[in-house]
Amino acid sequence: MKNIQILIFLLCGAFAFNSCELDNYEAPGASLSGAIIDNQTGESVQSDIISGTKIELIEHGYENPSIQQIVVKVDGTYRDDMMFAGEYSIIPLRRGNFVPMTDTMIVNIEGETVKNFEVQPYIRILDPNITIDGTKITATFRLEQTVENEVDQIGLFGHRSPAVGEPLQLGKKSKNIRDVVDPTEVFELVMDVRTDRDFVRGEAYHFRIGAIIDVEEAEYNYAPAVRLTIPDTEE
């Protein structure tokens, strides 16, 4: 009788210790980082957090892999520190504020992998300048477009967050252009927040200049955000 019990115990033990083999994967220890870079200026391309640029990857070695996404930060850089090491395909970046890429890239991720993407942004915002006078915020800039399509709209956006942009703003001033622009033309947008209760006197906000091209699924191109404080008292 005792023998049987021992035998049963041993059998149970054997099952208990052998069944977990498949779960013992390594934790994701590799990282992938880099930036979306303007192929002419070498600067990173500013974008939005909300429906902005995304990098889509497919990890090889599975039968039905699903697409993984990395959201690119506002300043055009990105970083994911929880990647499984291995071989990945990167789907050509196509939705964004630059001419869609066409070639699928294969990248082998191990350790700290850096991958930059050179793109041609639809619009470059030149000499951006934002000043504040009382409750009036004035933006001046020039535009250089890199494709033949028309520039659809320009805008000045304000929000507490430095990720300010067309989808994340408390106040905006936009203007329809619907035309091809001359790179020497200076645009000016003036936003007055005097009656807008979202902008509290004496507090700091971020302002950002943007322009969008008339191309399907295109997103805004931006200049870097500028932090300004709304003066306490009115003149």
Place this chain on the structure above:
Amino acid sequence: MKLYKLLFTASLVLLFFGCEDVLELEPTNKLPAEALFSKPEGVKLYMANLYYQLPVEDFNYIHRTQDGYTFNWNGTNPNNGGFVQAMHTDIAMHSEFAAGLSQDNWGGWWDDGYKLIRDVNTLIKVIPDLDINEQDRALLVGETAFIRAYAYFALAKRYGGIPLIKEAQVYTTDVESLKVPRSTEAETWNFVLEECQKAADNLLPGDGSQRRATKFAALALKSRAALHAASVAKFWNEAPLSGEAVEKNLVGMDASLADGFYQQCIQASEAIMNSGTFSLFRPNPSSPEEAAENYRQLFENPNGAPEEAIFIKGSAIIGNDHTANNYEIWYNPNQLANGWPHPGRYNPTLEWADMFEVYSNPGVSTKLNTVVDGNEDYEGFDAARDYINYDTPHDVYIGKDARLWGSAILPGTEWKNTIITIQAGFIEPDGTPKLLQGGSITVNGEKYYTYGSASASEHSGFNPAGGNHTRTGMGFKKFLQEEIDVNPAWNQGTLDFMDFRYAEILLNYAEAVVESGQGDQNMAKKAINDIRKRAGHTTEIELSIENVLRERTVELCFENKRFYDLIRRRIFDELFNVKSRHALLPVLDLREDPPKYIMVRDVVPRSDPKTFEPKWYYRRIPGTGSNGLVQNPLY
């Protein structure tokens, strides 16, 4: 030890002989298909279950998905927070919570959709073999086609092109053979419309009182589905998407297909309009007041309007029978909660009220008039501005379309023999504003409260207590029953829901005519003007797309139509681009003697702006890892 040997042998004996008959026995708690379908009662029973599963966007439908439910969500847990689909659009707000625009699984209907399709396909398969006469057989063919068309329409408007499973699949272990790839979006809509026509050809005429599919219910479904398909084709380029699903035409359609779909909408609508079976309920009111009451009664008792109701989903039994609803407890104003802890949740917005015409200025939306200079913005109270003084907090609404009065409880009006107090604050005699906060003041011996009365249970607006007070300045009325006191318990409402009514068919027709230039312009113009006449208008307006869309929004408001109107016409992303919704604050102005009311336009208190992402024009397909389907763009 001998004993063990014996036991061992005995169990071996049992092991090899014990199962002789057990595996051959028919289970007694399950009915085999042949037995169920061999009697007409069995078929009827089965049909009742199919109707229950029908994705009707009624009182028990929410755009969110809770506990896996989108339709019939009260099946397990009736507490859906009091959300309705309209709160995700521009026409309404929830009094307490943010109705976020979308999450990937919200409003989805995939597993349940294909379950209904499998169930109806099982019945379709046996129809030719049933022992019934040919007339009953034709009716069954029509009714099952109606249910299948309804199910595929609900799937197509959410997911675009989908796998079309036209015959019952037999289970096999070879899973690969059961997988069906997605059809294109155009093929899917064509299949939906073919099924509608098949249903219409086989069913008999009838009205909504039958509470089941008729020839006209099938044509109404066709009218609605064809208009949706036509709109997607026509407006796809307003918010184009890209990716594999688009390249394979699984979502999106060429604009050239629009006219064909509009034509089908026109034909189906005309068949109903020319049938002589339907007309508008009480089409000639003598005054706007009468029109408002007529309109309200149409929804309070749809069975009293057989001339307008085309298809009614009935509800009879209170309690957990899965058809009773909770509109009475969720949406009556706070003052009438009758002990229920969470009333007042459905708040019509200022945008919605602004949309209506005034009788003196037909053909345009006229904003409610709050300031003397007429510059109606949404910037809240500004002491420097000159506000119009009103004697009551609802005088500002006088002259507005009767349907506004019939659909919303306005501040200071009577509902269920109670004056509903909705007040957002007061302006002190020295000009200090006290808005959206508790407080009182005594002026000339009279005590005034910011919210209109001392106790939170004695008013119905703007007090943040419990989220039970409207925060837009209006309460919800359209589907509430005036004669019934709130019974403070779950699933007590048995109001029937008009899924299709004649006014929608007229509006579908008018929109299809305007958008495509096909059909009869005069008949379309008459259609929208008949609806306006029923609402107390006496001046005709022209047939234009603006007029048709405004009529559609105000006539069908809160009937779960607005959301998919914004989807199919691809205006959601344009309308909801960091969009705040707005409130009209009735404020007592104590600078005047006697005090007057001023109305302040403002952003809805405690609310955040919302943005609609274009990918939400289609929902995420679940389980693409195992079902092998192409996923929709950007998921």
